[in-house]
Amino acid sequence: MATREPEVSDFLDQRYQHGFYTDIEADTVPPGLNEDVIRLISQRKEEPEWMCEWRLESYRRWLEKPEPDWAHVHYPRVDYQAISYYSAPKSKKDAPKSLDEVDPKLLETYEKLGIPLHERAALAGVAVDAVFDSVSVATTFKEKLAEAGVIFCPISEAIREHPELVRKYLGSVVPQGDNFFASLNSAVFTDGSFVYVPKGVKCPMELSTYFRINAANTGQFERTLIIADEGASVSYLEGCTAPMRDENQLHAAVVELVALDDAKIKYSTVQNWYPGDENGKGGIYNFVTKRGDCRGRNSHISWTQVETGSAITWKYPSCILRGDNSVGEFYSVAVANNYQQADTGTKMIHVGKNTRSTIISKGISAGHGQNAYRGLVKVTGGAANAHNYTQCDSLLMGDQCGAHTFPYIETANHTARVEHEASTSRIGEDQLFYLRSRGLSEEDAVNLVVNGFCKTVFQQLPMEFAVEAGRLLSVTLEGAIG
């Protein structure tokens, strides 16, 4: 962008002072998946017997399922027996020894995103014992959270320390047999976050994986479980704008949210995983199941996502509006540039009376990118006076890309109101000329139009995230025009 308030960028840079923890484990399980491997994972994690059984049951469900092929994405078949399901992070031997050995293009991107020098090495996977000053910060945070009674820890710790909560809620939103990738995740997940906010507690700070110690968030099979008890509220930020290299091509995470009576959960994601090179080589497959259950009356779940990375994104953060008067929201910006493919959207399942949902989806396609919105709005028989508003907008940059919209609407209650608006527009020559004729460079003009297009979604993000997201978008779409 041409101008930006200095206060904001100062604040941004501060964010990046907080690093993440890199767990260096020595052992690796040989590639392949069978019941023995699952028992081994469970054992390594020092899990109770019930957890091991739960994993095995998930594995058996997975074996019965075919891999889904209905999404508007194309990729070579994944060999699930070639993956190691419990492995240490990338071996130090093969890692670059210093920043000099890192792809200069990657470093350039870090520069543009304003990532401090001392963090670039860690993000690029340089084999140094990265030292961050995050411990003291995290400790302060932990104390504050503990005071409020909020539990925020790695899920493996929660399984050991809070088994009653985990047993009650794990798999209660995304069951073990839900879909191919969710079953696989349930069988083999090794890390992720656990959050429990007790009755009536408003979580005193935004929870971010940044501040989570002992749990790097790039796990291949991440599992997140967030519970807001009656009258509680919490805002959770996932991801980071810095592009991260990862040797694991397949990522299949599961996120479950549970909101009880009068509770509110806001879940924001900025995803910027390696999308592959300009020719579409490499890049991460991101097959994620995210679902929120508005279990209680007047509960509220809001998903906001900015998806700019990954070679393939297959992701539908959804809400089950079970409680009367509950509210579900989905705000999304998805970018597909070069050879990226995104099939993303949401499901809003109206079960309770007077339930409301809002879907705002902004898809940006550039290069050879293919972007699909896929959404389901379902109103069951008992959902009297349910109301949904859906708006799907697509922006095309260039003439090699594609935008596709697959909206599904099913209503079984005649009092329901379902509204759907959709638009597709090409980034206008006229708009760009207008802005350039006011003195803005072509790049700034493109950024301005794109940011304007995404505004209603960015407004839902916490402030510092919103500014970062804008900057991320401009880096992602650099050179997409002209």
Next chain:
Amino acid sequence: MTDTLLSIKNLHAGVEDKPILRGIDLDIPPGEVHAIMGPNGSGKSTLSHILAGKPGYTVSEGSVEYRGKDLLGLEPEERAREGLFLALQYPVEIPGVNNVYLLKAGLNALRTHRGEPELDAYEFLKLAREKLKLLDLDDSFLNRGVNEGFSGGEKKRNEILQMLLFEPTLALLDETDSGLDIDALKIVADGVNRLRHPDRSIVLVTHYQRLLDYIEPDKVHVLINGRIVKSGDAELARTLESRGYDWLRAEAA
């Protein structure tokens, strides 16, 4: 070398294979207000678009010199930074982008190019409010999306607001008077008159003489079928008002 701000020589241009301008010659000295008049389809808008660098036109012959530079070799943003401003006939909507953001970014791009310090938010707002008042617009105008949901009159006034802020060396107004009621027309004309300055030239592209009742031009040129067929003083505009364009068409043919 005469004292000329803009010098157009034998300009031939069109869209794809269709010729629109067929040899335009025009000199505009600093400090003058020129009106370019002509019937629909005569090439008036094409001329102003080509001068501002709008893509989609091909220049097949001729040259345009602006402040001693080859204007046609410059990108649109370079022309803007060199002080050329085009008030568009149909300003474009940019949804979700605050008007104030564009105004400030534009002004600061020009200031940076001129070696002047950028205005901060406070300084800019103070200046913008002054200009808003001149155009009888209130502050809320700044925080709306660029031209988003603006009425025709608001869009035109937004163009004039930009012009007052950017203080161009050469201002081109493409049919700024069309679609304006008489009150809005007076406000716009007043804005233009304020900009009259010995170092600044203004080109009014218009179909009707109406605007020229409020802005007295130094010269009037009549464009028909891609050529300037007659030039004169303000009196020519009044003649056109009473006699129309047909007598000139006959002369040109």
